[in-house]
Amino acid sequence: MKSDAGAAGASTSATASRWLDCASAVFTKELRVELRTRYALSAVALFAVITVIMVSAVLVGASVRADVKAALVWIILLFAALSGLSRVFVREEEAGTAAILRLTAPPSSVFAGKLLFNLALIGVVELVSVPLFLLLMPVEKLQLWLLLSILTAGGAGLASAATFTAALIAHAASGKSALYPIISFPVLMPLALIAVQATVGAFDAIPIHILRAWNDVGVLGAYAIVMTTASFLLFEYVWHE
Amino acid sequence: MSRLHIEDLSMSYRGRTLFSGLSLTLDPGQRVVVSGSNGTGKSTFLRIVAGLTRSDAGKVSFASVGAASPPREHLGYAGPDVNPYEELTAVENLEFIARLRGLPIDADALLDRMGLTARARRTPVKSYSSGMRQRVRLASSLVATPPLLLWDEPTAMLDEQGRRIVDEILAAHLEAGGMALIATNDSNEIGRWGGRRVHFGDR
Structure with missing residues (x-):
């Protein structure tokens, strides 16, 4: 009985290790391709x-x-994301490489x-564009830690x-570039509204706004957790033809 | 080694029946050539066996595994609808696939066997000719030596030397107890491959 439990534990550990290695391989491949092409x-x-x-300049x-x-x-961050984050799946389908992943890797990995x-990409975009924005349009009483959390x-x-x-629209035979913002809009709208409301607190430093903004950080975190969990649960159905 | 069972497979596309009630058994060391003209469903059949496309009805399984469809590690697929990553070299492509399969690989040795020169192996695939890309596709299907090879038009775009290499690899694979399903619409190739034949006719 004990050895059965030990064997099951070792098997689970091997499966988890393989899953992590697959996810890491996909990430490394994306990074390598991106560094060579710089498309996204x-x-x-x-x-x-x-x-x-x-x-x-206008203002x-x-x-x-x-x-x-x-x-x-x-608005800048959302549209920047819409202009490039879909590439991770669309490029695989258009280049005919998606089947390699379907044939060899667990979908969730x-x-x-x-x-x-995409997290790394949006991180780079935030690192470049937000400091530039603050440089060109200074905020006097910036709540730095609050802004970083948001x-x-x-x-x-x-x-x-x-x-x-991006995974949802990648299968579409045509009109991917039009479909992406249309499908993303209702999904991203709540996130955008909460993020803007929270950022107001980080910019105007009014105590009640700061307090509300920290609550909004929690809501944004919950949105990310729910969205990620739902995506992992649904991805397999989207991924296979 | 497992035995491949295909039972009562049916598929239609846009109201047209491609095949129905297709049953086939493949024992270790056997090959089956799937022939027929363009658009008769050969590639779809191979994609269904690979698990890339869902059939309308029927089952594909390995006798020793008992799975509803062949597990990924049991098959190597090469077809015109699966391309190598253009931005990666041939070696990087194979190493990526091997890492996803969780197995070690000597990519240089495999590509050498496919007749790709050392210099070419280190060059991004985007600079390859169509024949060289086909060699990378075939090499990708051989990563981790899967028991079942699914090759869709394997000699398309290959020169005579490339065709000879494919013959040698297939012979060695079958000799080692592997199985192969090969689709082609080239009547010269049908004779070349030998073995059993399943013909997909116009409906």
Whole structure:
């Protein structure tokens, strides 16, 4: 009995180790391909940087309220994400390489590898575009830790939702670029509204807004957890033809 | 080694029956050539056996495994619908597949066997000719030496040397107790492969 339990434990451990290795292999492959082509990074980072510069140039000298600045930050991040995060699955289908993954890897490990890559990508975009935004459109009483928490939780939810919707549209025979924002819109809308509301607190530093913003960080974190869990549960049905 | 069972497989596409009630058993060391003209369902049949496409009805299983469909590690698939990663080298492509399968690999030795030069093996696949890509596809199907090979038009785009290599690899695979399902629409190739034949006709 004891040896049966030991064998079952060893088998579970081997399965978990294999799953992690598959997810890591998919992530490493994405990173390697991206470093050689810079498709997604060019699309996402350039969109974010150019939009930040254009917005700040248009509003130069104007007194911009904290809520408008918060909305601008998240509009830029959302559209930057929509312009590039779908590539992880769309490129596999268009290049005819998705079958390699279907034939060799557990579906959930494929999703995990792709999600990790999109998390890294959105992290880079936030690292580049948000400091640039704050440089060009300064915020006097910035709540730095609050903003970092919002960007972390919001970025995780954004990457998770964008990765799953990318998997949903990747099978479509045509019109993927139109389908992606249409399907993403209702999924990302609640995240955007909460993230903007929270960011207002980080920008205007009004105590009641700060308090509400910390609560919103919790909601953003919950959104990311629910979205990631649901994506893992549903991905296998989406992944197989 | 397992035996492949295909029972009462049926498939239709856009109201047209591609095949119905198709049953087949493949023992270790055997090959079956699937022939027929374009659009008769040969590739779909191979994709169903590979688990890439769902059939309307029927079952594909390995006798010793008893699974509803062949487990991934039991088959190696090469077809025109599965491409290597263009941005990676041939070696990186095979190493990636081996890592996903959780098995070690000597990618250089495998690609050498497929007739790819050392220099080519270290160059991204996007610079390859169609024949070289086909060699990488075939090499990918051989990673981890799966007992069942599913080859869709394996000699397409290959030169005479490439065709000879494919013959040698297939012979060695069958000699070692492996099985193969090979789809082709080339009448010259049908004779070349020998073995049993399943013909997909126009309906």
